[in-house]
Amino acid sequence: MQARAGAECVCRGPENGADATRPKWEQIAAEIRRRIASEEYPVHGLISEVRLEQEFGVSRLTVRKATAAFRAEGLIVTTRGMGSFVADK
Numbered sequence: 153m154q155a156r157a158g159a160e161c162v163c164r165g166p167e168n169g170a171d172a173t174r175p176k177w178e179q180i181a182a183e184i185r186r187r188i189a190s191e192e193y194p195v196h197g198l199i200s201e202v203r204l205e206q207e208f209g210v211s212r213l214t215v216r217k218a219t220a221a222f223r224a225e226g227l228i229v230t231t232r233g234m235g236s237f238v239a240d241k
Contacts, residue, residue: 177217180208184218188227188238199228199236 171179184204187193199222204215219236222228230236 175217176208176210177214177221180204180210180215181218181221184222185227193238195238195240197238199238201236 184193184199193199199219201212201215201219204210204218205212208215219228219230222236223230226239228236229239
């Protein structure tokens with residue numbers, strides 16, 4: 153899978169624009185929030201942990217920290233066995 157344009161700078165080192173002072177999961181969360189707000193990820197759209205893991209080059213645990221934050225904020229809804237989806241606004 154190919155990374156989205158600009159996605160690599162989120163977590164792949166300060167030479168690419170990453171913020172070394174913020175945890176990777178927070179950087180990923182900020183990018184996904186931006187995508188949800190811009191409707192790049194539409195309402196009811198699937199948020200795949202596997203795709204995020206591959207896109208950002210991080211572990212599943214890192215991605216799960218970000219998705220846990222989205223659930224707490226009400227940005228996504230997770231259904232066991234089905235996945236995580238962008239919540240209604």
